[in-house]
Amino acid sequence: MAEDSDAVNHETAATETGRKATITFDDVTKTVLTADGPKSLLKNITLTFEEGGIYGVIGLGGAGKSTLLKLIDGNLTPTSGTVTVLGDNVAGLSDAARARLRSRISRVGVFPDFDEERTILESVAIAAGEAENAVEPDEAARAKALRLLREVSLRSQKDAHPSQLSGGELQRAAVARAFASSPRILLFDEVTAAQDHIEGREILRLIKQFAKESGATVVLATHEIATVKEICDHIVVLDRGFVVEEGPTYAVIADPQTDQTRVFLEAVSSLGKVDTLLAGHDPVVDLRPGQKLIALRYVHEDVSEPLVSLITRKFGIDVNIMLADVQIVGKYPIGGIVGVFEGPERNIRDAVAFLRSKKVRVEILAEN
């Protein structure tokens, strides 16, 4: 992926997973003409999105996230390069073929459009009926719509019209409508932005469940790293129209390679406190002879054993933990530990070698 660009590309190339690519961007650039001349919204984007994957596109305001989503559902066409969706080059489609493609894609935007004349239940049922090629929503479509509205906590408002709902409620209705249409591709643009914390998490849970059950590909644009961390298995970091970094969520969060990514990760703190600890001549780092202050960083997915207790037993050393910030992303620990290691020099050296063999990144911060 992204072979021609400078984007940092964490391992696990799409082709190695054996899953089908549902969306590919091949050197895509989107330029628009403005009063000040041409403006590039996206530049040289090469990306693959696979079937069943949940992708988080993160970037600051204006980075190009919404533009990327609009290129996927054919709302925009590239200025150069090719966007292929479900096997079709989006730019080359007839109107009929484009309509067919669009019926297999749902995009939930920041301001969902609903027919004011209809109740929420009717609108969701119509989407469910269309997915079954029914002219009018039948009983099954209405039942599906009701179930989905219940899932997004809107059952009691099923007979409300769009203007009677809050912004967050309308967005949840749009999520229900998107699921109802049984899409192969689901695009979400800041879908949790208008939700309170609890509803937001619930929506993310539903998206994950839907993706798992249906095998649909999900692309979620957001500037909240927490959202990505919660459900996305892949991250694409956009900055001013460029992909600056992409890869499996775990790899990107555990070991970000660009400053732009680190900006987002500040919320998912890591070992930034270590520097403070060292710089401030804190008494905790006044080491006695034979002690070493060592930082361990978990940056690989396969670190799952309780390594600290293991090394104290195996190598007969003491580890006094000064600082620990470990959280679970996916199924794996991420973050790190700073501890004072004490014991025979040789044993500490062996313990460090052992940790490195377990793919823990080890840094000796200070020693006495």
Ligand SMILES: Nc1ncnc2c1ncn2[C@@H]1O[C@H](COP(=O)(O)OP(=O)(O)OP(=O)(O)O)[C@@H](O)[C@H]1O
């Ligand atoms: N039709 C247009 N004409 C001119 N500039 C545009 C047009 N559409 C988007 N832009 C500009 O392109 C850039 C990318 O826009 P886009 O909406 O994709 O960003 P975004 O990452 O979704 O931002 P946000 O987080 O604010 O939603 C922005 O600077 C925006 O102002």
Ligand SMILES: [Mg+2]
């Ligand atoms: Mg946007």
